[in-house]
Amino acid sequence: MKKQYKLLFEPYILANGAELKNRYVIAPMTTYSGAPDGSVSDQEMDYYNRRAAEPGMFITACIAVSKNGLCFPGQFIGYRDDIIPRLRELAQTIKQQGAKAILQIQHGGRECQTDLLEDGTPVSASAVPSPNTGVTPRELSNDEIEQIIADFGQTTRRAIEAGFDGVEIHGANGYLIHQFFSPHSNRRDDRWGGSLEKRMAFPLAVIEEVKRIRDLYSDQSFIIGYRFSPEEASEPGIRMDDTYTFVDKLANQGLAYLHASLMDVESKPRSGSRMNVTRAEALRDVIGDRTSFIALGSIHTPDEALAVLEKGIPLFALGREALMEPDWLAKVAEGKEDTIRTQLPLDSQEELIIPDGMWHAITSRKGWLPVVDAK
Numbered sequence: 129m130k131k132q133y134k135l136l137f138e139p140y141i142l143a144n145g146a147e148l149k150n151r152y153v154i155a156p157m158t159t160y161s162g163a164p165d166g167s168v169s170d171q172e173m174d175y176y177n178r179r180a181a182e183p184g185m186f187i188t189a190c191i192a193v194s195k196n197g198l199c200f201p202g203q204f205i206g207y208r209d210d211i212i213p214r215l216r217e218l219a220q221t222i223k224q225q226g227a228k229a230i231l232q233i234q235h236g237g238r239e240c241q242t243d244l245l246e247d248g249t250p251v252s253a254s255a256v257p258s259p260n261t262g263v264t265p266r267e268l269s270n271d272e273i274e275q276i277i278a279d280f281g282q283t284t285r286r287a288i289e290a291g292f293d294g295v296e297i298h299g300a301n302g303y304l305i306h307q308f309f310s311p312h313s314n315r316r317d318d319r320w321g322g323s324l325e326k327r328m329a330f331p332l333a334v335i336e337e338v339k340r341i342r343d344l345y346s347d348q349s350f351i352i353g354y355r356f357s358p359e360e361a362s363e364p365g366i367r368m369d370d371t372y373t374f375v376d377k378l379a380n381q382g383l384a385y386l387h388a389s390l391m392d393v394e395s396k397p398r399s400g401s402r403m404n405v406t407r408a409e410a411l412r413d414v415i416g417d418r419t420s421f422i423a424l425g426s427i428h429t430p431d432e433a434l435a436v437l438e439k440g441i442p443l444f445a446l447g448r449e450a451l452m453e454p455d456w457l458a459k460v461a462e463g464k465e466d467t468i469r470t471q472l473p474l475d476s477q478e479e480l481i482i483p484d485g486m487w488h489a490i491t492s493r494k495g496w497l498p499v500v501d502a503k
């Protein structure tokens with residue numbers, strides 16, 4: 129291994145005291161390949177198994193916490209107890225190779241695919257059409273909101289029963305929690321919306337419930353992370369200064385880590401009071417030493433990962449790169465970083481152990497991954 133990469137391999141203690149064997153996190157990635165009954169499929173198990181030896185922490189694909197939050201075809205579900213045995217096998221598969229196993233918990237809100245929903249209409253904070261699907265959701269009632277908060281808690285209970293080391297609350301990428309924080313999708317004027325403070329109420333209530341369940345069924349060693357997207361292009365939309373206020377609040381919630389969802393870790397804010405530094409650096413400064421922080425986005429080489437750590441951000445995550453190169457860290461360890469794959473050969477599905485639904489998604493959606501014909 130080249131000396132300068134030593135930091136990538138250094139253990140790290142999360143804010144809740146859990147020890148990670150290194151600084152590498154695998155980002156949550158939906159597989160579109162769950163079993164028909166909503167449990168973890170064999171193909172998914174193989175996918176996780178192939179990658180679990182490397183990272184200090186492995187965040188799973190997002191699991192649906194509520195029936196009306198099922199978002200993608202082949203998404204696994206977290207709202208029934210009968211899925212716990214397969215979740216237990218998944219947690220085991222990841223943990224036995226030395227990585228912390230984190231279940232990402234999600235409600236899709238207005239982004240849910242309509243044919244997956246019982247009444248065909250997605251729900252959201254307000255009846256504002258999704259810019260992605262054009263579908264107008266139904267506004268949730270107060271009772272329904274309380275139910276979804278409870279659902280996040282119950283999926284956390286199942287994660288604990290299944291032996292996961294923790295959960296990550298999916299507050300990013302335009303799904304329900306994000307929809308409550310965004311002034312684009314949240315036009316409410318009750319306790320769940322109307323001001324920046326009130327747009328934080330739903331995410332904070334979910335965090336409270338997840339912590340309550342942790343305290344009932346586990347202890348502080350159970351990791352609770354929170355993922356967020358810092359900015360939106362839409363008008364109105366989440367602005368960087370809103371996010372600084374929100375992240376400042378999040379950093380006081382006693383979470384084990386915060387995780388910024390970025391497509392490019394070197395990207396700079398579009399707006400706000402800190403335009404001269406990258407988003408990741410600005411967020412690092414707001415968080416300070418109150419909790420741990422994960423940044424990611426288009427990191428492919430060990431030099432790019434090192435650049436994140438050298439900015440004082442303790443953990444980096446790989447998403448697409450971990451799909452293309454399951455042996456990423458091993459290659460760095462062996463001084464073979466020049467052989468790290470940064471493109472996806474179209475004949476490599478079997479070799480890379482990528483489930484069918486995921487393979488279809490990443491090879492058919494233009495520009496998502498750099499796809500090349502063959503090895």
Ligand SMILES: Cc1cc2nc3c(=O)[nH]c(=O)nc-3n(C[C@H](O)[C@H](O)[C@H](O)COP(=O)(O)O)c2cc1C
Nearest residue numbers: 155156157158189190390391425426427446447448
């Ligand atoms: C196939 C695929 C599925 C994804 N699914 C999720 C998901 O379930 N939850 C989530 O928070 N982000 C999801 N993401 C976003 C990634 O976690 C990550 O933020 C994004 O790919 C940017 O990081 P990267 O440049 O390292 O890939 C997904 C990305 C990909 C490529």
